[in-house]
Amino acid sequence: MIYKMNKTILILSGVLIIGAVACDQSAAEDNSTEITTDIINNPVSASSDEINTEDLPDFEFEEEVFDFGTISQGEKVKHMFRFKNIGKSNLIISNATGSCGCTVPIWPREPIAPGDEAEIEVVFDSNGKSGRQHKTVTLVANTMPNTKVIAIKGEILTPETTTNAQ
Numbered sequence: 001m002i003y004k005m006n007k008t009i010l011i012l013s014g015v016l017i018i019g020a021v022a023c024d025q026s027a028a029e030d031n032s033t034e035i036t037t038d039i040i041n042n043p044v045s046a047s048s049d050e051i052n053t054e055d056l057p058d059f060e061f062e063e064e065v066f067d068f069g070t071i072s073q074g075e076k077v078k079h080m081f082r083f084k085n086i087g088k089s090n091l092i093i094s095n096a097t098g099s100c101g102c103t104v105p106i107w108p109r110e111p112i113a114p115g116d117e118a119e120i121e122v123v124f125d126s127n128g129k130s131g132r133q134h135k136t137v138t139l140v141a142n143t144m145p146n147t148k149v150i151a152i153k154g155e156i157l158t159p160e161t162t163t164n165a166q
Contacts, residue, residue, distance in 0.1 A: 053144050057087030057114065061150065066122075068154035074127050081120045081150050085112045087143070095140040096120065102127070103135040103152070122152055130158045 061083045068077040085091040090111035098104055106121040122137055134153040140146060 055088045056142070056144050057085050057089050057091035057112070058143055059091070059139075059141070059148050060084045060086040064149075065151045065153060068124070068152060070155045070157060071126055073130055073156050073158045075156075076126070077124045077152070077154070079122050079124075079152060081122060082117060083120070084117045085114050088114055089142075090114070091141060091143070093120075093139055093141045097138050097140075098122070099136040099138075102129065103137060105137045105139075107139065120150070122150070124152050126156045129156045131156060 061081055063081065066079045066081070068079065071077060090113055092111050093107045093109075096105035096107040102125045104123045104125075106123075108118045108120075112118045120137070120139070124133075124135060126133070132153070132155050134151060136149050136151045139148045139150070141148065
């Protein structure tokens with residue numbers, strides 16, 4: 001009886017390990033299309049030597065927080081965050097992530113040369129939200145530090161709060 005249980009546990013463990021490895025490989029294959037050679041060819045981001053921060057790219061945003069004011073529940077708000085690469089090498093944004101599924105960033109995938117400007121579009125969907133909101137977008141880039149946070153904020157009125165205000 002104990003022998004059969006040990007054999008069953010061993011077989012199940014093997015199946016789980018094979019499944020985990022297979023899932024991990026397919027996830028790695030899915031992400032491989034997002035990586036470009038620009039990251040590898042940028043000596044500032046691929047160097048194993050001590051980094052001279054004066055040579056790194058850097059963000060300079062016109063604004064880092066946008067207040068969309070008051071909107072009705074269910075509305076979508078869109079804002080363009082303009083920025084300039086004030087550094088000395090190409091700025092590469094490798095990822096941008098909203099603090100929740102209601103906040104979706106669209107960022108430039110190509111390198112931004114020193115002195116060039118670009119935009120990050122952030123769309124906020126207020127469906128199911130109410131009251132004061134503060135949502136962030138975290139950018140991952142070849143800067144020092146390697147993350148930058150921008151934000152949107154405002155107030156969402158529900159049909160109940162709109163009726164009570166009148």
